[in-house]
Amino acid sequence: MKMKRVLFIGFGSLGLFVGIAGMCGWSGARVFRRIMNNELRVMNGDFKLFKWCISGVPVIGDIENLINGKTYYVLLQNNYELRATGGFMGSYAKISTERGIKEIKIQDIYVPDGQIAGHVEPPYPIQEAFRIGNWWLRDSNWDPDFASAAATVAWFLDQGGEPSADGVVAVNQLVVLQLLKVLGPIEVKDYGKTVTEQNFYSLAQTNAEWGWFPGSSGKRDFLGAVSKEMIEKVKKINLIGLINLIDLMNEQLRRKQVLVWMRDGQLETAIGRLGWGGRLEDEWDKNSDYMYIVESNLGANKANCCVTRLIDQEVSGGDEKVTVTWKNGGDYRHPLPPVFWGGDYRNYVRVVIPSSHNVKAVKMGDRVLRKAGPEDFATANSLRQSMTDDMYVVEPRGELQIIGFWVIVSVGEKVRAEIEYKSVRAGEYKILVKRQPGIEGFDYKLTVDDKVKVDEFVDQDIWIK
Template structure:
């Protein structure tokens, strides 16, 4: 069952658009202020790459990201403001006039409205310095309490009557006591005693206030100091600097032990205040931190030894057991539960000036990192922990020459794993392997027609966009060509290699002029060494990819300060975004892969239950009254070049429902081929374009740059049992643009009894991330409401939404029957 994907994007609007990154409670107030001034606001807790540019950008913290964010997301005449808060960052001087900086220091020292006013002045003032420093220092404000505040004393001691009337603290003389001594001496003596008593009471309260201030100040100091330690801990953990992590934990334990001793001592002497929320909240914070350190220390001791990605043929201790996997998953789940409880308990506290929001952000970041562990490790446990040796066929798919399942298969690899270790990885040039095929295999007609290829080989085996179907064909060719049997197939595209290099850092290739390879130059260096002195039977491509693979494995095996959790996150995201796909001959493992959405299967055209899209449970009534819709755009570069490096596209989908319930779809694919032939042999983009839609959908018309495409040039055929395919060849020359527009109708009507409509957009493996715009218009007889996204259209009978094609997406609409 396909899972619903969260959408993170912004939409086009005539109003100015502001982006706020971070800020906690300050950002919440800032949002309302900007919206009151007719500004559209997009908020991110932490920076995540997105599509689009903004008029105003407010960035809280992480100055090292400033220039990247400004370059990618600030419009030409936009304004950018960096807000330094909590911890001082290394900013230095900036010569970029577009970067304005305001240093506000500890947020808890500010009134939020006043701080937001300063931030807005810094952003929108026409003059003034580029760097403004308005940091405050903690001050103890002395207040003279009015007489009525003596009720505080009464509340502390509980000396009020049931009617909430003050009961006199001292006995008073009765007016009818005739024996009272009213002599001047007696009056003077009584007055003196009252003065002494008042002084003693004042002294007592002064002592109490002093004790509370000392205790509270000490507790605050030690607990607040943990924030700095936890921030360092987060950085050290990300880089797997275990020595620094151990030091961070030791420091945190010392600070926490001192804070606990101060609290326990104060609890004994401040008897009247034991039930106050002030002391209770301090106890909660101390307990939360004690639980975190206890569970976190146990977890980190294990993970320091257990490095699941470093178990390769280059490691001396290269065996990993099922118990290691199970223990790591269990510890991660326990720590996740402790972090979740800690966040809830800390949210309930209310200690003045305590940086609760900062702690909440730290806890949330830890939870996000840990979620990857129990998402990814169970899967790798199934792949690596085997009964006997398992062999997997690796398909290295170059998605700069896009093909149906990711890219042209230029090289393959045979990966052998046994008992939790990678025993061998053998990389081969696909042309060498294909050269050993005996006999003739008839290719699919488009390969024969557009590639002028009369034979079918392993390199073109991924013609079917369903990865499982293409994987079966690939290992069939492998058996025929090499006589090699495999247990599964793994598809990998260029983006995964770039992501790994981006996280792990550059690698050096001694056999290639000691070349330094990084995420930015990987593609160009690959092309250079592959095409240099190339001839039939050349091993240059195999040698280069083997050198890169060995360098990465060696870096993993050494494991020096590598960000292991970030690496797991890259793998998780690559699985979600189809940069890596799996097929297994083991039916149980294959079912788990498909359930996780990592198998690259073409999904069925059907509705799923909006309330629970992570299970197979679907309510029959909801499905029967739901109209399913589907679209997948599959491209294959048949130009024998790497044009896709230079090709960008955008996707616009219009859904128009008329009075009779007929749904008309207008799909517009806008391409731009920015290649300059004199600089790079990218060439023209020969795109064998296939549009997969619900079965029996009717094609109305198709155009290229507003010129009709002849029906004879469009192939219409069935696919599986629930889809129809519109296929055509589209050419976009170097340095040119092109727009393909296709109109078609769905086979089923959206009737007045239909309760919902679900449109599934399926991403092609290996395709670049492209902007995606969806609009739905409908007559007044319907009342459609988005279920899992927010429309930005101002029109009553229209839904408009802007996102991207990074992952598969479900757009669910509910119809309120009129």
């Protein structure tokens, strides 16, 4: 009798849990559709149930505030032209909310750029690469710390005449391809094309670069048409599809192919706790070693279609050496659209390590680079007219430091860089190794005191203990 009672209570509780979960799921799906159609009403029964279901959940628990009178910008980043936060920002989506999504507008990055008045001093590598004497919105996702980069992007958007940003989200092209897997082929009626994960990049680049000039609308119009059809498909998604969509976005947030910044301090703190914020010191305990290699393609091409990298780290006592080998597997030195979009890889690389480490040497192949001094920056960055590929720069960043230098990898070639430094080591060796947004991963080998601890493909941030 006692066993029957236990089973009854157990199955009854399970049934109640499944029932509540089901109601939460269905109410969530209906609320999602109303948000997408700008039809949300806070007194609606579905919304009340959904609000109860998500009460206490970080960030989305404050859904009423998130989707009412706010403006968000989604940066559409092309990771074939890698930048610090994932890729070159060719376009962006402006999302206006008013009790749901009021409007989604796709815009070319060059439109607000053309509205910015005055002079903004550029980081020195951007000036050395492009020699235009100014810093523009299109290159403003420069900082390897996403919170800093996003705040800079928001400032540039404001200067370009856009409404103040309540939040900035960076989405890499890799995510769009995964989204197409979930949604299936997209019929873009305005262009008479069917967009799939296989042809999306080629179609987007063809419309972006053929006959391109500043202010041209080919890329914006095509991405706008694709986005419009994708949004319509999302609006009609069923519960199973919505679950798959949420699972996909959660995975991409975890893998940092989607990064989020919020102007509201409390929301930004919550995002940091979830690991979505892309801050340099996220997840680091400050007592262990740390390594984050950040690349920026400043060659005005899509060379990252064909670039791979291998990282070999050796630790012996307090001596460390990191060797990075890049390979450019492209076939053409200059882009040949629509067949090939790559080219030589002009990469400004930044190696982020703890500030307690003492850099001994930085080498490019057989060349030993010199450490930059004040005399190298005696004049304004905007006046620089040549590439200083014979030096490395050390930038203090709190309890971290950033070592920056040029790496040029021509088509069909391999190039090796080495960084040697002294570290402060106490007890068992531990390290946080970060993977840059925009790349799928890299081959990584760690040898500690002549013993191989790791030899694998790293596709996300990892702790090694």
